[in-house]
Amino acid sequence: MQTTQAFDEPAPDRRTLLKSAAFGLFAFTVGGGPMMLTPAEARTRGAALAKLSADEAALLEAFGEALVPGARAAGIAHFVDANLARPHSESLLTARYLDVLPPNDAFYKAGLAALDAASRTVLGAPFAQVSAAAAKPLITAMLPGTITPWQGPPPPLFYLAVRSDAADLVYGTRAAFARMQVPYMAHIEPPADW
Amino acid sequence: MAAQLSPKRTDAVIVGAGAAGNLFAAALAEAGKSVLVLDPGPAWQARDLYSSSIWARRLRWGGPVVESTGGHAFGAGFNMGWGTGGAALHHYGTWPRLMPSDFTMRSDFGKGLDWPIGYDDLRPFYDRIQEEVGVSGDADAEVWRPAGAPYPLPPLQQFAQARLLAKGFHALGMKTAPSPMAILSQDYKGRPACLYDGWCDAGCPTGALANPLVTYHPRAVKAGARFVNGAHVTQLIPGKTARAAAGVEYIDHTGTVQTALADMVILAASTVSNPAILLNSTGGAWTSGAGNSSGLVGRYFMTHSIASVYGFFDGEETENYMGVTGAQATNMDHYGKQSLGSDAFGSLQWQLAPTMKPNDLLGVAMARADLFGAELTAFMERAVHHLAVMFGFGEGLPVLENRIELSDRSGPGGTRTPRVVHTFAPESVKLSENAAQLGLKIIKAGGAAEPWAGPMASAHMMGGTIMGRDARTSITDSFGRSHDIDNLVIAGPGLFPTAGAMNPNFTNHALALRSAEHLVAQWLS
Ligand SMILES: Cc1cc2nc3c(=O)[nH]c(=O)nc-3n(C[C@H](O)[C@H](O)[C@H](O)COP(=O)(O)OP(=O)(O)OC[C@H]3O[C@@H](n4cnc5c(N)ncnc54)[C@H](O)[C@@H]3O)c2cc1C
Ligand code: SF4
Numbered sequence: 001m002q003t004t005q006a007f008d009e010p011a012p013d014r015r016t017l018l019k020s021a022a023f024g025l026f027a028f029t030v031g032g033g034p035m036m037l038t039p040a041e042a043r044t045r046g047a048a049l050a051k052l053s054a055d056e057a058a059l060l061e062a063f064g065e066a067l068v069p070g071a072r073a074a075g076i077a078h079f080v081d082a083n084l085a086r087p088h089s090e091s092l093l094t095a096r097y098l099d100v101l102p103p104n105d106a107f108y109k110a111g112l113a114a115l116d117a118a119s120r121t122v123l124g125a126p127f128a129q130v131s132a133a134a135a136k137p138l139i140t141a142m143l144p145g146t147i148t149p150w151q152g153p154p155p156p157l158f159y160l161a162v163r164s165d166a167a168d169l170v171y172g173t174r175a176a177f178a179r180m181q182v183p184y185m186a187h188i189e190p191p192a193d194w
Numbered sequence: 195m196a197a198q199l200s201p202k203r204t205d206a207v208i209v210g211a212g213a214a215g216n217l218f219a220a221a222l223a224e225a226g227k228s229v230l231v232l233d234p235g236p237a238w239q240a241r242d243l244y245s246s247s248i249w250a251r252r253l254r255w256g257g258p259v260v261e262s263t264g265g266h267a268f269g270a271g272f273n274m275g276w277g278t279g280g281a282a283l284h285h286y287g288t289w290p291r292l293m294p295s296d297f298t299m300r301s302d303f304g305k306g307l308d309w310p311i312g313y314d315d316l317r318p319f320y321d322r323i324q325e326e327v328g329v330s331g332d333a334d335a336e337v338w339r340p341a342g343a344p345y346p347l348p349p350l351q352q353f354a355q356a357r358l359l360a361k362g363f364h365a366l367g368m369k370t371a372p373s374p375m376a377i378l379s380q381d382y383k384g385r386p387a388c389l390y391d392g393w394c395d396a397g398c399p400t401g402a403l404a405n406p407l408v409t410y411h412p413r414a415v416k417a418g419a420r421f422v423n424g425a426h427v428t429q430l431i432p433g434k435t436a437r438a439a440a441g442v443e444y445i446d447h448t449g450t451v452q453t454a455l456a457d458m459v460i461l462a463a464s465t466v467s468n469p470a471i472l473l474n475s476t477g478g479a480w481t482s483g484a485g486n487s488s489g490l491v492g493r494y495f496m497t498h499s500i501a502s503v504y505g506f507f508d509g510e511e512t513e514n515y516m517g518v519t520g521a522q523a524t525n526m527d528h529y530g531k532q533s534l535g536s537d538a539f540g541s542l543q544w545q546l547a548p549t550m551k552p553n554d555l556l557g558v559a560m561a562r563a564d565l566f567g568a569e570l571t572a573f574m575e576r577a578v579h580h581l582a583v584m585f586g587f588g589e590g591l592p593v594l595e596n597r598i599e600l601s602d603r604s605g606p607g608g609t610r611t612p613r614v615v616h617t618f619a620p621e622s623v624k625l626s627e628n629a630a631q632l633g634l635k636i637i638k639a640g641g642a643a644e645p646w647a648g649p650m651a652s653a654h655m656m657g658g659t660i661m662g663r664d665a666r667t668s669i670t671d672s673f674g675r676s677h678d679i680d681n682l683v684i685a686g687p688g689l690f691p692t693a694g695a696m697n698p699n700f701t702n703h704a705l706a707l708r709s710a711e712h713l714v715a716q717w718l719s
Contacts, residue, residue, distance in 0.1 A: 066566065066567060068559075068566065069570075088256065089235075089252070089256025089276075090256070091252075092249065092252060094554075094555065096251050096271050097251065097271045097272040099259065099261070099269060100259075139567075140564075160563060164553070164554075164559075164560070167559040167560075168553050168554075171553045171557075171574060172247055172551070172552060172553030176552065180552065180574070180578050181579075182579075183515065185389070185391035185392075186245035186391075187245045187389075187398070187399045187400055188243060189244070189245070190245065190246035190248070
C-alpha cells in the first residue's frame, strides 16, 4: 500500500531504531527464562543457543580456541550465536566488515561443516577431537585457501571471521587490555565488558 | 486503509545524512529553503559512540548487504556508514588536499581522466572549510602542500610510534610532517581538544574530530532542516518531463512506501548508494536509470590501495595504542604520478603511526593474520607494546569496468541491491607493490626489527557518478548538477574523476560547499 507521509508525523526516535543495541549484555535463555549475561557467563550457565546446534557450538569453540587461545572460556560460541540471532544491522560480528552475504548463520554453519569434514578426511577425526599440533597444518592451509577437501564459504573468509570473533573476546575487552597493560582510555565505557 | 494524505512538498529533499548531506542541508536551510533529509540508519548521537572496536561495528552500513566482487574485491561493509553522520561519523579525520596534478592526469599523462575544474577552483573552498571545521597541521612542514591558507590550528601531538617511524624517512633523506587532521589540537569554537586515546574509529563523542554531529548537522537542524531516520530511498520519481524529478520514493521505518516531493533533489547517499538509487530509478522515460544517458552511472568506481608496513622496536614502548586512528605524520615524496618506477603509475601518500587497538581489522592481531594458537599469543605480547605501522595509500586509476551495478538480490521496495565490481589496473597494483618495497627499506633504515609488509588492502570509495564537461562521458557538471535532470544535484566523492592518493573527505567538503553555494545563488536569483 502506498501512502504519503505527512512531515509533521513524529520521526522514529533513536530508542526505537537502536532496539536491543541499547542493552550492554545479550539476552540468553537459562532454565527457560531470559537473563542478561556476558557470553562467558552464558557458556558457564549452559544458556540455550538460538542459531547454532550444540555440535556446531562445540566445533566453533574448538576452532576459536585453536585460533586464539582463551576464546572457548570467553564464550565465543555464545557470542557468535547471540549476534546471529540479532538483526544484521545490530550485529557486532566482523563478518559485517567482510561483506559476508546473509544469512550469516548459514555462513558459520557451512564453514564449520566444511572444517569438520576436512578434519575427518585429512586427520581421521572430528575437528573437536584433534590436538592443536595435529590441527595446525589444516588451519594453516585456510588463509591461503589451499585446504582440501573444502565445501563451504571461501576458507580465508571463514578463517578471518572466526579468528576476529575470537580476538574480539580475548583481546578486545577492557579486561584484556588490562591484562596486556594497554590503557583503555574510554570516552564512553562500552555497555558490556566481555 | 489509512487516509491518503496529500503529499507535502519541500524546496529540497536530501538523500543521505552523511558528510555531504549535512553540509547541503545546512547551506540550503540557512538560505531559507525548506529541507527534508532522509537516511535509513539511526539518528546517532554523541552518547552512542562507545569506545570499543566491537561496538563500533553497529555504526557501519546496516542496510541490505552490498555484494563485492572482482580481482580486488572492495570492502563495502567496512567503508560504508549509515545513520546521521554517515561514514563521516566514524571516519578518521585525515584531511589532506588533493594536488593540482590530480586534476589534469589525462592531459598530462594520457591516463585516467581530467576534472572539469582545477585545484585553483577548489582552493578557496578548502581554505574556508578548514577554518569552519578546524584542521590541525603544519603547512610549512608539508613541503609538498599546494598553495592555500595555513591551518587554523597547530599540529596534533605525536607519540613514540611516529617518532620511531620518522627516523627511517630521515635516514633516507626523506621528510616527514605532521598529518593534516580535522581533529582539534586546541579547543576551537566551543569544541574541546583531542585526548589522544585513539578511539576515533568508534566515533569521537567529545567533538574533537570534525564529524557531522559537531559540524554541519547542528547548523542544519538550527536552520530548520528536518531529518527523518529509518528512511531508505529506493528511487527518484520522474517529473513532468524526462529532464525533471518530482521527488523521491522511500521506505519508512515501518516498511511503508512513502513519497517526498521537492523542487530540488540532492543525492548524497554515498559513492555506492547514489548510483544504486539512480539505476533503480526506471520510471517514466528513464528506462536505463535516472541521469544515465551516458550509460556511465556506476562506472569508474575507484579506491585507494594500501601498502601496510610493520616492524618491531623491541627496546622501546611504541605507544601504538596512543594518538589518533588516522595518522600522526605523513610523507608525500612520491606523490608524482611516475615516481615509483616505470611499471607503476599514480600517486603515493604515507601515513605514519595510526593507533592500533589489540583487536579489529586494523588492530594488532590482524597485523599477522596468518598467526594463530600459541604463536599468536606470543606475537600479541610483544606487539601491543613494540609494534609500529605505516600505510602507503596508493592511487587507484579510474577504470571503466570498475563499477557499481545492480545485483540479482532484491532490496527494499522491489529494488535490486548494489554490487561493487573492482579490480585494480596493473599499474596501480605495481604502485602498491613498489610502495611496500620502499616502505620496508624505510622502516629498516629506522632500525625496526623483522619488518614485513601485509597483503595489499584498500580504502575509500570514489567515482561512480563522475563529473565532467561532456554529457556523453560524465554524469554531472563540476557543481554536481546532473547533465540529464535539471533539478538533480549529486554530492560526495562519487563525483571525483580521479582519486589521487589523498583521503577524500576534505575534497568532498570543498566540492559540496562550492556546489551548495552555487545552487543557492542560482535559486535566489
Ligand atoms: C572507517 C573509515 C575511516 C575513514 N577515514 C577517513 C579519513 O581519515 N579521511 C577522509 O578524508 N575520509 C575518510 N573516510 C571516508 C569518508 O568518511 C567519506 O569519504 C565521507 O564520509 C563520504 O561522504 P558522503 O556524504 O558521500 O557519504 P557518507 O558520509 O557515508 O553519508 C552517506 C549517507 O547516505 C545514507 N544512505 C545510503 N543509502 C541510502 C538510501 N538508499 N537512502 C537514503 N540514505 C542513504 C547512509 O546511511 C549515510 O548516512 C573514512 C571512511 C571510513 C568508513
Ligand atoms: S583520539 Fe581524539 S579525535 Fe580520536 S576519539 Fe579520542 S578525542 Fe576524539
